[in-house]
Amino acid sequence: MADEIEDLKALFTAKPRPTSWAERRQRMDEICAIDPPPDDIVFSPATIGAMQAEWSLGPGSDARRVLLYFHGGGYCSGSITSHRGMVGRVGRDAAIRTLAIAYRLAPEAPYPAALEDALAAWRFLRDQGYAPGSIAIGGDSAGGNLTLALMLRLRAMGEALPAAAWLVSPWLDLRMTGKTLDSKAAIDPLISRDYLTGLAAAFLAGHDPGDPVVSPLYADLAGLPPVLIQVGSSETLLDDAVRGAAALGAAEVRTTLEIWPRMIHAWMLWSERLTAGRAASDHAARWLRAAFGEARG
Template identity: 55%
Template sequence: MTASAIPSGSGTAMASSEIDRVRALLASRPRPTGLAERRERLDWLGSLSTLPQDVRAEPAEAGGVPAEWTVTPGADPGRVLLFLHGGGYVSGSLASHRVMVAQAGREAGARTLALAYRLAPEHPFPAALEDALAAYSFLLASGVEPGRICLAGESAGGGLALATLVRLREAGTPMPACLWCASPWTDLAMTGASIDARDAVDPIIHRGYLEDLAAAYLNGADPGGPLVSPLHADLRDLPPTLIQVGSAETLLDDSVRLARALAAADVAVTLAVWPHMIHAWHLFHQQLREGRDSLAQAGRFVRAHTREA
């Protein structure tokens, strides 16, 4: 296991001012209580970034699941980043993460396939997992080599991506080349100390909110089960993994403990802790230098592990 704390790329003062502006933006529109309003708010956050004109976005269907391809100039058509969005399993969409996913694909030199997996509470566990597995099978059936696929996810999508790998291994399905997790939620039992220790500094994720999300997704399932809390799964024989997390996240321990568990299972893992960054800071890459730098780091990781044709 390698671990690192990433220095601010543009100086402490600038980094502080940029993240403070993001915090102020979030405070200007607090999270509402209604489900529809919460979903709309996350889409609104995504709309604050502009899709570059050279990005081609195309609707798709991946194994019966709504999805979207994004392609940037120079992308290797045989290299695919399969992305599972965040939103606590109850919100998030193709729209909320489109710009961030496109930039990740640009950095990785890959096409991206973002998945609109089914959401709770309308579709609780295991619906999202079934959709992720269907999308991966779609890629293999389409002729994409597993060694040229990176499975990726942010927040709940990071936990979902990890659970997907566990199921693929159990089924004997060829694994993707690598896994990229951004601010992953890996423990729905919420036993990490940082959930309370970082509560005052994380403007997005708090225990009560997580409890609501977990209840909607689990619908009575065991919160410690390995396919909903893959921190507790058998992690042997998984592909090389990059975990990115901010030091100001209540979910910091979900990443730190995951890196330790992967290392104990002899999985090549890199844990990158970004100082002062909040949950899902990648979404704000057009406003935040660390967002751009973290996507560039992820892109280098994907390029390094997805072999050339």
Template identity: 60%
Template structure:
């Protein structure tokens, strides 16, 4: 049975078709995605190597804990603004401060720019005195893939890893080989193969799509911290979530997968109007709370 609240989001998305131009697409995601921060959220901004950062803190959160958040948008769009509602409420649910990263976007800044910015932001947290055991990393779609790439890169460099990772509808296979790319195409209102191929080409700029730092599905995941992956049953990236969770589990990573019936890609973006989005954020928050030292 369909969820009437997510159906309203589907109608919103259908009323604003995706434009062709990159600038217009970036404007559209801010027009259709998410919601502003709640009035009780304290926001602070700064820049790191010209990359915008936004700190947020709910009144009941512990400022010694932090969620390092990376927005989705296929590495080509999305922003702190488009994901502010989800990022700030995820921090509230986790009882932590949130640091949202406006990493550089393709095609102007292809791989590895986003990963470099993610690593710089993690380094900033360590420099500010945050213990790795009190840091969670997470994000939706491309932000989920970037969260995994960050942890893989940190592990390869012998650096301390965060306490856990939270992935929403993660994009972990830039070759788009999952069966759900085809089987869910008719019901996914956001993500389709041709669109993903366009985004992947822009981000890769000639890089190998099987590089584990762009497609973590091909990575050795051993030694990573606990991972919670949440995905909707009505999205073409369903198989990305299923396969990355299975691979993590096979590598002895504590990996959990939640498949939410009827939900579309990155549905917690609309948590202000979709109860299932609020429940997903609550579940993610409980997971992160349980992993913080």
């Protein structure tokens, strides 16, 4: 396992870091989708207004249950393509359908564009006949932030909430006060304080980073459905996940926190190369199956 993660880290450093937004987006698609998704999963396009989306369905899966997924990328990059393998694998193993969306990206579309698109995707699923208890929401990094932001928006509007939420390496504090941003800086090959500072500035466009709407760590989290948080021990965002789990637990939300030794940011993206990626995906799939079972009961 140690060799697997070191080989992956070497991949990340093989080329210089891109600088422009277009180069960053291209590089993320290349590196995150370096391996094709499992070939037994059917992917099909969808549109939600002007927004592109993609369904996935594995053999024998129950299309009446769905995971709505928001990709990571700091609200500035990432795509359906970059996260296709990760999302499809978990959906297949959970025996459910998935819907991934291409929400608008900053800096061209700063806050609240992504949240508006997430709400549109929720409305789309409801219009398709999915009951809230048949929907789970998930996301990694900024997508984890967006997952909580959408549930908080739904709660504020008095709407029923999804059955469960799945957060992978979530970025929950855009004020960036987590201690591991510095203590893990030497071993995290992907995420640095300077990198996040640029992403936050592009996304916020002057909005207060301490506003709970954009930093769910500071929100009142009471009343949310069960949450699974998975994070790697080698991440600068480890503290966001740990503090997020504590805040959810303090708000009486049933919360499961998994810290995976030696793993990096959103390591399940590279499950074809990482034994721990496949294991973490399997944990998430089993947790989602159980959460849907409880919602039905």
